[in-house]
Amino acid sequence: MTTTEKKLTGASLLFNVLEQHGVEHVFGYPGGAIMPIYDALYDSGVEHFLCRHEQGAAFSAVGYARASGKVGVCLATSGPGATNLITGLADALADSIPVVAITGQVATAAMGSDAFQEIDIFGLSLACTKHSFQVTNIDDLADVLHQAFAIALEGRQGPVLVDIPKDIQIAAVNGSVDDLVNLQNKVKLPPANVGNALALLNQAKKPILYVGGGVGMANAIDELRDFAKITGLPCVSTLKGLGAIDPEDKYYMGMLGMHGTKASNLAVQECDLLIAVGARFDDRVTGKLNEFAPNAKVIHFDIDTAEINKRRVADASILGDLKVNLPALAIPLSIEPWKAFCLQMNADYAWDYNHPGETIFAPAVLKEISDKMPKNSCVTTDVGQHQMWAAQHMVFDDPSNFLTSAGMGTMGFGIPAAVGAQVSRPTNCIIAISGDGSFMMNVQELSTIKRFQLPVKIVLIDNAKLGMVRQWQDLFFNGRLSETDLADNPDFIMLANAFDIKAQMITKKSEVSAAIEEMLEHDGPYLLQVKIDAQDNVWPLVPPNTANDKMMEST
Amino acid sequence: MNNYQLMISVDDKQVVLERILQVTRYRGFLINGMNAKVNTGTKIGTIELMVSSERPIELLVDQINKLIDIKEVKVDHTAMQ
Ligand SMILES: Cc1ncc(C[n+]2csc(CCOP(=O)(O)OP(=O)(O)O)c2C)c(N)n1
Ligand SMILES: [Mg+2]
Numbered sequence: 001m002t003t004t005e006k007k008l009t010g011a012s013l014l015f016n017v018l019e020q021h022g023v024e025h026v027f028g029y030p031g032g033a034i035m036p037i038y039d040a041l042y043d044s045g046v047e048h049f050l051c052r053h054e055q056g057a058a059f060s061a062v063g064y065a066r067a068s069g070k071v072g073v074c075l076a077t078s079g080p081g082a083t084n085l086i087t088g089l090a091d092a093l094a095d096s097i098p099v100v101a102i103t104g105q106v107a108t109a110a111m112g113s114d115a116f117q118e119i120d121i122f123g124l125s126l127a128c129t130k131h132s133f134q135v136t137n138i139d140d141l142a143d144v145l146h147q148a149f150a151i152a153l154e155g156r157q158g159p160v161l162v163d164i165p166k167d168i169q170i171a172a173v174n175g176s177v178d179d180l181v182n183l184q185n186k187v188k189l190p191p192a193n194v195g196n197a198l199a200l201l202n203q204a205k206k207p208i209l210y211v212g213g214g215v216g217m218a219n220a221i222d223e224l225r226d227f228a229k230i231t232g233l234p235c236v237s238t239l240k241g242l243g244a245i246d247p248e249d250k251y252y253m254g255m256l257g258m259h260g261t262k263a264s265n266l267a268v269q270e271c272d273l274l275i276a277v278g279a280r281f282d283d284r285v286t287g288k289l290n291e292f293a294p295n296a297k298v299i300h301f302d303i304d305t306a307e308i309n310k311r312r313v314a315d316a317s318i319l320g321d322l323k324v325n326l327p328a329l330a331i332p333l334s335i336e337p338w339k340a341f342c343l344q345m346n347a348d349y350a351w352d353y354n355h356p357g358e359t360i361f362a363p364a365v366l367k368e369i370s371d372k373m374p375k376n377s378c379v380t381t382d383v384g385q386h387q388m389w390a391a392q393h394m395v396f397d398d399p400s401n402f403l404t405s406a407g408m409g410t411m412g413f414g415i416p417a418a419v420g421a422q423v424s425r426p427t428n429c430i431i432a433i434s435g436d437g438s439f440m441m442n443v444q445e446l447s448t449i450k451r452f453q454l455p456v457k458i459v460l461i462d463n464a465k466l467g468m469v470r471q472w473q474d475l476f477f478n479g480r481l482s483e484t485d486l487a488d489n490p491d492f493i494m495l496a497n498a499f500d501i502k503a504q505m506i507t508k509k510s511e512v513s514a515a516i517e518e519m520l521e522h523d524g525p526y527l528l529q530v531k532i533d534a535q536d537n538v539w540p541l542v543p544p545n546t547a548n549d550k551m552m553e554s555t
Numbered sequence: 556m557n558n559y560q561l562m563i564s565v566d567d568k569q570v571v572l573e574r575i576l577q578v579t580r581y582r583g584f585l586i587n588g589m590n591a592k593v594n595t596g597t598k599i600g601t602i603e604l605m606v607s608s609e610r611p612i613e614l615l616v617d618q619i620n621k622l623i624d625i626k627e628v629k630v631d632h633t634a635m636q
Contacts, residue, residue: 122570126570127577131622151623305617
């Protein structure tokens, strides 16, 4: 079977394969060792978004993948181009995001000679990708590229890197390009035995559902919501799981863990059965591990065998596709007293938005944005206090509408991720919640926003501090504020204007509502700088290596 | 410290040995010895790995199994002291 008889080069073959996999958009940055690929791009149907740093390209690919459910693709040249991708790949690995990264490499004859812009990116990739390839024979190229897409998507998703030496890019392809044979998921797990889990579920008096990012990755949101509805289980979410649980579910108790709600952390500590679904008992979730949910048996649903018993032993494990396995356990439960107790906690510990004085209260701003943003808006965040406030106070109805660097906690994620999200969902409102520290980490991507006229809305929560680190210094390092003051930040309004981005700064509560409305109604990109008090802290906070019921609260 | 011996069967693909060594180190296992050979006919490699760690061996077996080019990982219980 042939799709074309014409002699191809490796570089043009790359674009043929990308198109076979339905890739319409790629993010990248050119350079010497990838020039043949950029030359072939010129003739291809794939649309390329020039970012202003390869880290921006990698995060845009991540944002694209997370907002759309498709594979994100990024391109970079050899040496520094390739190393600049690494943080984005590490982020994608930690959050299980399907990304294919293509790097140019020096010609095979020059490899291993410390050639100009040569780095062993293949070696570097071992710790920050799900899998990687280096193509040293043109006859392998098509197959490797197909495998890269298959591996990125199968089982637990993740980033795959393909390093292509320059001579392979210009080599003539022998034979012709095969039609795409339907790729099958190679990860084969035995059918799950749910008997034991059903027994545990039936015996439990105080069970709770602990929902992670795996639910969204498995596309099992409907199955999860049905499961929650049929069982009536009280439920909590991880940071990456936010949006999976029906936000209208009255037994939903919010996020758990270090900055989780008081209700969810107390409920989890109290429960006698923890049903973990696509979650991995991350240290930011568990607090002190051996005091986490101390009286609970555990049922663990996952696609990744290696997550079972990794940090917490499971009394029953259900491996495989959540779409198939969740319905098998969906039975009505009689746990009325426990449900009433959880509802009461939700009421007792609801967020309090009363805040004295004229200074702006970030949680209230984020809640108001959340209430006013159009349906199907997609929010990205950077990392720090603003990220935790967004997670706590904004409401999402799908995990693909809340993109945050959860596992890696990478500052600089928010702006390029919003670029990728906007490219994948041009008609949706994309809002990046950033901090004054994080914003500066990929500020060059404002240029990408300008170049493609992307109507991204940026909310810059400005405390003139590396606020989260400052909070820890105040609480756990005797107030010794070391290198966390950003009083000399640039003029963010002038900065935005330099990229043709409309911008406004607000400093008082009375300005908040009008400013949010102006931002949301504005057609193009917009930056709203929100000045807040530098002393504001994120509450509750479970101190490091402490049980989750011993949280510190606002005084 | 517990000593373990692993028998790993792999497709003879690029850097598969490096991947196994990297995962072994990262997951907290010391390598005490190693034997590796490839059957050039079948293109299947066999790696014998002697490791030690405070951690249970299942953690490492699961992580090695996740590597794409791995065919099988067996813990040789007879070799363990
Ligand atoms: C790339 C990177 N470097 C350092 C850190 C450590 N870190 C976590 S939060 C934070 C402060 C972030 O400041 P800002 O973006 O202003 O957010 P704020 O906490 O003030 O809301 C830092 C430095 C990180 N998460 N990522
Ligand atoms: Mg800040």
